[in-house]
Amino acid sequence: MTAHFSSTTPNGSSNGATFAGVSLEDLPKSDTFTSKLPPDPEFPTPSASHNAPREDLGPRMVKGALYTYVRPEETVDPELLGISPAAMRDIGLQSGEEATPDFKALVAGNKTYWDPSTEKGIYPWAQCYGGYQFGSWAGQLGDGRAISLFESTNPSTQTRYEIQLKGAGKTPYSRFADGKAVLRSSIREFIVSEALNALHIPSTRALSLTLAPKSKVRRERVEPGAIVARFAQSWLRIGTFDILRARGDRKNVRRLATYVAENVYSGWTSLPSILPEPASATSSSTVNPARDVPPEKTEGVSPGEENRFARLYREIARRNAITVAYWQAYAFTNGVLNTDNTSLLGLSLDFGPFAFLDNFDPSYTPNHDDHMLRYSYRNQPSIIWWNLLRLGESLGELIGAGSRVDEDQFVNEGVTKAFAPELIQRAETIIERVGDEYKAVFLAEYTRLMRQRFGLTSKNAKDFDELFSEALDTMEALELDFNHFFRRLSSVKVKDLENEEGRKWVAGRFFHAEGVTGLGNNEEGARERIAKWLERWRIRVQDDWGNDDEGDLKREFEMKKVNPKFVPRSWVLDELIQRVEHGGEREVIGQVMEMALNPFKDAWETGDRKQEERWCGDVPRGNRQMMCSCSS
Secondary structure (H helix, E strand, C coil), rough: CCCCCCCCCCCCCCCCCCCCCCCCCCCEECHHHHHHCCECCCCCHHHHHHHHHHHHHHCCCCCCCCCEEECCCCCCCCCCEEEHHHHHHCCEEEECCHHHHHHHHHHCCCCCCCECCEEEECCCCCEECCECCEEEEECCCCCCCEEEEEECCCCCCCCEEEEEECCCCCCCCCCCCCCCCEEHHHHHHHHHHHHHHHCCEEECCEEEEEEEEEEEEEEECCEEEEEEEECCCCCCCCHHHHHHHHHHCHHHHHHHHHHHHHHHHHCCCCCCCCCCCCCCCCCCHHCCCCCCCCCCCCCCEEEECHHHHHHHHHHHHHHHHHHHHHHHHHEECCCCHHHCCCCCCCCCCCCCCEEEEEECCCCCCCCCCCCCCCCCCCCCHHHHHHHHHHHHHHHHHHHHHHHCCCCHEEEEEECCCHHHHHHHHHHHHHHHHHHHHHHHHHHHHHHHHHHHHHHCCCCEEECHHHHHHHHHHHHHCCCCEEEHHHHHHHHCCCHHHHHHHHHHHHHHHCCCCEECCCCCCCCHHHHHHHHHHHHHHHHHHHHHHHCCCHHHHHHHHHHHHHCCCCCCHHHHHHHHHHHHHHHCHHHHHHHHHHHHCCCCCCCCCCHHHHHHHHHHCCCCCCHHCCCCCCCC
């Protein structure tokens, strides 16, 4: 089970705990997912799957199930390329465990915790789900190359994770694909998963990266294969409900919703109580709603009474609102926000053609197949809500049933003709209200994050228009680098902004190395525009921190805690891929990971300070706003 997200602690992080960790063998393991949800009827037990030829576990339609028991394909001569020390700590593994044969075999797909001689232990599985891709129903999708090994529980934090291998071979959900992952995309996912967590952005995680040197994978070209061992508190997604609704499987919709509340979240009482007033970004009841509502209780008045399933829907929407607020505040663009890539736990999930913005361009998409810009940076909040509407359709019957949701006739026979109009009206009322709550939670969290990034401690109603929006408009017009802007702003001294000349001089630090860019811009006009904004910022900063050096130092310290010096930009990852795949380098993986795990530092211990500064410096002009494909 998972507790409510902290707004300041990375997802699942042990947060500096001194627990030394345990061995892989001693790490507590479970199979809650497969013990509580329906298996593939063709392979209903681990033995049935294990005794079948591996080729029989390939692509086909799977109905009435949420997973299939399936073992990873063997990896020949695997090479462990890297691990995340932070992931090791958060899972609860001791330092040095990555050097053991058992660990290397496990993350390569060559070891499981099921004993065929006794038929005991935990057998791997692949999830079944569907999804809307680019707005159109895509049918059955599922884990086409991801296989979960077991659930682990950190003995210190009691946080449970589902450990999964991506690139582990064909499953019934592979469709026309090969079940493999290429090294290129695996490096990208390995780094960005941990980078997002280090930035406090809710995300799935990555434990290790393994090269499969004998695996030659055909994409646009033949590429080396790889496996990422990744983990999350849940891999369930909106697409898991999509497939059940599309098949009219109302029994398993209810079963899955119950499982999510009781086993993914911290139980029904952890879900939010009905809001006492309309949702508002400035309302404390919206930002921090009451909880501890008994599962059987229905709250509110007709036609919008909320039962426990409505509360579950609201919590999923709230979690995703918070996550997309982080994306927008840190300019992270997922690139493929289909419903099968939208987490029920509000995690950043399944990384394909993602990117952090370089120049601030709201219409940017890193996906070169997204010709309509559906998944552009600007559209992410509205697309996540579109996906949540699909979830509302899946849960609509349960939400709309209100206080009658547990009546035998409703549970066993469905919606009567007489009850349908009332149910539909209630569901529509609640879903519309959740939309308002989603917007309010997003705006509240985005405002909080941006206030931190700008170094402000107090709230001012004018900040959004006069500071935040004007800064973004200026960045867009002058083609300024988004994350560099905030890091460099952190070090600006207020005393240097006391006159127009000083403000214009400071403005130059935000330019690219080649100077002012952008159509119709010139240096004088750019300096004047930035200087005008800096004067407004100076006044607000002085309100919060005073006008002395001590206040300035405190503000700089706080700003650098939230404004990263390093983010894994596309050009850095591209260089990393080239050096590992074509140059045979290995040490560079750990160097990039070290920086990704500590993005707010001024310097790292990679042994190459010049390289660190280059990766944190101005993005080479030809490498800005890079795009890539979904093929991985």
